[in-house]
Amino acid sequence: MRQGSLRELNLALVLGRIAAAPSPPSRAALAAETGLTRATVSAVVEDLVAGRLVTEAEPTPRAGAGRPARGLVLAGDGPAGLGLEINVDYLAACVVDLAGAVRHHVVHRADLRPVSADDALGRLARLAAGARAIADEQGLTLAGAALGVPGLVDAAGQVRLAPNLGWRDVPVPELLAGHPPLTAAVDGVPALVVENEANLAALAELHAGAGPDNFLHVSGEVGIGAGIVLDGALYRGSRGWSGEIGHIPVRPDGPACRCGGRGCLERYAGQEAILSAAGLAGADLPADTAPTRLAQLAEAGEVTVLNALHEAGTALGVTAASVVNLLDLDTVVLGGGYAPLTPWLRPPMLAEIDRRVLTAAWSPVTVRPATLGATAAAVGAAGSVVRRIIARPAGWLARVGS
Amino acid sequence: MRQGSLRELNLALVLGRIAAAPSPPSRAALAAETGLTRATVSAVVEDLVAGRLVTEAEPTPRAGAGRPARGLVLAGDGPAGLGLEINVDYLAACVVDLAGAVRHHVVHRADLRPVSADDALGRLARLAAGARAIADEQGLTLAGAALGVPGLVDAAGQVRLAPNLGWRDVPVPELLAGHPPLTAAVDGVPALVVENEANLAALAELHAGAGPDNFLHVSGEVGIGAGIVLDGALYRGSRGWSGEIGHIPVRPDGPACRCGGRGCLERYAGQEAILSAAGLAGADLPADTAPTRLAQLAEAGEVTVLNALHEAGTALGVTAASVVNLLDLDTVVLGGGYAPLTPWLRPPMLAEIDRRVLTAAWSPVTVRPATLGATAAAVGAAGSVVRRIIARPAGWLARVGS
Numbered sequence: 001m002r003q004g005s006l007r008e009l010n011l012a013l014v015l016g017r018i019a020a021a022p023s024p025p026s027r028a029a030l031a032a033e034t035g036l037t038r039a040t041v042s043a044v045v046e047d048l049v050a051g052r053l054v055t056e057a058e059p060t061p062r063a064g065a066g067r068p069a070r071g072l073v074l075a076g077d078g079p080a081g082l083g084l085e086i087n088v089d090y091l092a093a094c095v096v097d098l099a100g101a102v103r104h105h106v107v108h109r110a111d112l113r114p115v116s117a118d119d120a121l122g123r124l125a126r127l128a129a130g131a132r133a134i135a136d137e138q139g140l141t142l143a144g145a146a147l148g149v150p151g152l153v154d155a156a157g158q159v160r161l162a163p164n165l166g167w168r169d170v171p172v173p174e175l176l177a178g179h180p181p182l183t184a185a186v187d188g189v190p191a192l193v194v195e196n197e198a199n200l201a202a203l204a205e206l207h208a209g210a211g212p213d214n215f216l217h218v219s220g221e222v223g224i225g226a227g228i229v230l231d232g233a234l235y236r237g238s239r240g241w242s243g244e245i246g247h248i249p250v251r252p253d254g255p256a257c258r259c260g261g262r263g264c265l266e267r268y269a270g271q272e273a274i275l276s277a278a279g280l281a282g283a284d285l286p287a288d289t290a291p292t293r294l295a296q297l298a299e300a301g302e303v304t305v306l307n308a309l310h311e312a313g314t315a316l317g318v319t320a321a322s323v324v325n326l327l328d329l330d331t332v333v334l335g336g337g338y339a340p341l342t343p344w345l346r347p348p349m350l351a352e353i354d355r356r357v358l359t360a361a362w363s364p365v366t367v368r369p370a371t372l373g374a375t376a377a378a379v380g381a382a383g384s385v386v387r388r389i390i391a392r393p394a395g396w397l398a399r400v401g402s
Numbered sequence: 403m404r405q406g407s408l409r410e411l412n413l414a415l416v417l418g419r420i421a422a423a424p425s426p427p428s429r430a431a432l433a434a435e436t437g438l439t440r441a442t443v444s445a446v447v448e449d450l451v452a453g454r455l456v457t458e459a460e461p462t463p464r465a466g467a468g469r470p471a472r473g474l475v476l477a478g479d480g481p482a483g484l485g486l487e488i489n490v491d492y493l494a495a496c497v498v499d500l501a502g503a504v505r506h507h508v509v510h511r512a513d514l515r516p517v518s519a520d521d522a523l524g525r526l527a528r529l530a531a532g533a534r535a536i537a538d539e540q541g542l543t544l545a546g547a548a549l550g551v552p553g554l555v556d557a558a559g560q561v562r563l564a565p566n567l568g569w570r571d572v573p574v575p576e577l578l579a580g581h582p583p584l585t586a587a588v589d590g591v592p593a594l595v596v597e598n599e600a601n602l603a604a605l606a607e608l609h610a611g612a613g614p615d616n617f618l619h620v621s622g623e624v625g626i627g628a629g630i631v632l633d634g635a636l637y638r639g640s641r642g643w644s645g646e647i648g649h650i651p652v653r654p655d656g657p658a659c660r661c662g663g664r665g666c667l668e669r670y671a672g673q674e675a676i677l678s679a680a681g682l683a684g685a686d687l688p689a690d691t692a693p694t695r696l697a698q699l700a701e702a703g704e705v706t707v708l709n710a711l712h713e714a715g716t717a718l719g720v721t722a723a724s725v726v727n728l729l730d731l732d733t734v735v736l737g738g739g740y741a742p743l744t745p746w747l748r749p750p751m752l753a754e755i756d757r758r759v760l761t762a763a764w765s766p767v768t769v770r771p772a773t774l775g776a777t778a779a780a781v782g783a784a785g786s787v788v789r790r791i792i793a794r795p796a797g798w799l800a801r802v803g804s
Contacts, residue, residue, distance in 0.1 A: 237730020328639020
């Protein structure tokens with residue numbers, strides 16, 4: 001093995017252990033865990049500290065004699081990830097540092113349906129430039145960006161279809177290339193990754209650490225998307241187009257859907273369907289306030305709203321039962337606009353799941369709200385950048401000359 | 403790294419290359435591919451040959467001067483896998499050698515629904531003992547066994563539920579332990595693995611090499627099971643209970659199913675539903691001849707049969723559309739009793755898929771019959787044993803003293 005790649009492996013090994021450790025590990029503990037010599041660990045840590053990837057934690061007093069243990073933690077003042085999101089009625093940008101802290105977060109509300117893709121991306125670029133300026137002020141270097149969109153994205157980052165935005169074949173990277181670059185060039189970290197927003201929200205939930213290794217994360221917005229986490233990793237599918245749960249038929253002869261099918265879940269549990277069943281179709285609520293409004297009315301015992309949520313929960317339960325029968329998952333996480341509605345969606349969902357899932361008798365399925373709120377996709381996007389650096393720190397160190 | 407584990411790794415590396423090579427590789431080619439020295443490759447190959455895992459292929463004349471190249475292939479006279487299957491109306495046993503050849507295959511027809519699990523397993527043990535005797539005669543050593551059952555199997559090999567057999571909480575390994583052992587003790591190869599038969603059939607299809615890396619394999623028997631192959635590996639789920647496609651609701655308010663749900667796929671496309679719709683409910687055809695009979699009648703243009711297959715295909719298509727929307731797969735393989743009915747099931751399936759799958763416009767979904775017929779589960783079971791030996795040859799070599 002070449003010396004260079006051995007160093008790269010050791011850097012990644014040690015940094016990965018520091019990132020995963022439940023409490024700040026000492027150099028000696030890292031040597032014991034990795035099987036590397038203490039001298040090698042010290043040299044590797046020195047490189048990581050010089051590159052602002054790792055720092056010494058505040059010393060904690062140790063029981064007994066001797067110097068306090070000096071644990072190592074991920075640094076919060078080096079590289080950071082830029083997370084972006086375009087959704088039907090808002091844009092968002094956020095900055096997450098290597099230690100996982102959200103250092104900046106901004107949401108810009110605007111109905112993007114009547115706006116051209118070019119115009120929407122221009123607005124996003126301005127929002128991102130603002131986030132970059134703030135990161136600069138804080139001494140952070142944006143190493144890469146990821147953008148969540150509510151649609152199907154191909155390997156080149158082109159949005160093939162985003163039905164609720166009315167986008168078809170939008171070459172996002174090309175359109176954004178007309179704007180000033182947002183991130184530093186780092187080997188191994190793409191300047192921009194475009195990804196389905198439901199996938200990013202599921203990733204955020206996975207790394208928030210609350211969930212099990214296998215779960216379905218359902219994001220309820222104007223459309224309904226899902227991210228599938230299997231064995232602790234996002235399952236993207238052959239082309240990254242997995243999780244189109246909104247177009248799973250609930251009733252094959254049901255009402256026509258804008259996708260061309262009939263009786264899709266979106267027609268029963270999408271935000272517009274719920275608002276319409278709740279008698280709020282004309283209320284013109286922004287998508288992100290609609291769930292709060294629905295929750296308030298349900299809390300107040302408004303019968304039409306309770307019925308609308310019961311119907312939506314039943315449809316979600318039928319679909320969730322299909323997914324659990326197919327994938328043997330034990331947790332369904334309700335994200336996005338569904339999170340605040342969990343108290344009303346969960347009972348009918350569980351009723352359908354208990355009735356339809358073959359294995360529900362031995363292993364009850366958990367339905368719970370997402371840990372992160374509506375910010376999940378942007379935070380997940382920024383986190384995906386940060387994890388790329390942790391997985392391969394050599395690229396970053398080469399850039400900063402360490 | 404310890405010397406012992408280095409040898410184990412090299413054995414597995416070289417054997418894996420020989421197994422995967424499109425044509426018999428020479429020692430020199432193996433050295434070039436693996437990065438090992440030619441001396442190491444020669445020593446490793448000597449061990450593999452001595453242990454009857456590898457043999458020299460017939461020399462093929464080379465263009466130009468020099469000795470003909472002596473390629474290496476997997477041996478067909480060493481360890482072998484025993485594959486077993488219990489289904490609703492038959493038992494099967496087969497022996498597959500390391501080179502993948504089916505050396506013995508026997509199917510014993512019997513309706514097992516009125517039979518106790520203990521009795522059924524006793525019959526299976528006798529079938530397996532016969533297969534072992536034949537393997538012995540051929541100079542093969544059975545290194546392990548795998549058993550496919552149409553139900554949910556837990557990690558201990560207990561069948562939690564097999565609805566169509568009427569089994570619940572059947573401790574298969576315990577019941578089989580009362581019979582003489584069937585296989586040799588080999589480190590790293592379990593004496594018996596119990597697995598869902600639809601999963602094994604999907605594995606067989608994967609290793610038959612005809613399919614892509616991601617596909618859904620649907621086995622149509624009395625029940626309907628599915629195996630999901632993602633990224634070239636079987637996806638088993640949290641507890642191995644994935645693929646219960648037969649209980650995905652097609653119409654949530656449809657007819658009651660024996661699982662306790664309503665409108666399950668099995669009620670529309672299970673063998674009994676098809677026979678009943680075809681007016682053959684009382685015909686008392688054995689499950690394995692029913693598909694052939696249906697195909698003959700469809701071929702002859704029998705309208706009730708054509709309509710029954712159209713209805714079943716439509717229900718399969720609605721369900722397949724859900725799976726493709728969820729998992730972004732591009733191939734659905736029709737296995738078991740569905741294979742011979744593919745010409746009639748495929749058109750209505752494709753109609754539903756085209757209408758309901760969001761991405762069908764860019765990437766048409768393929769529906770095709772399985773490569774292996776009704777034998778797929780038993781062959782898949784035996785193959786899973788053989789692949790364990792290939793993945794870790796040191797266990798076998800230790801047993802034979804190489």
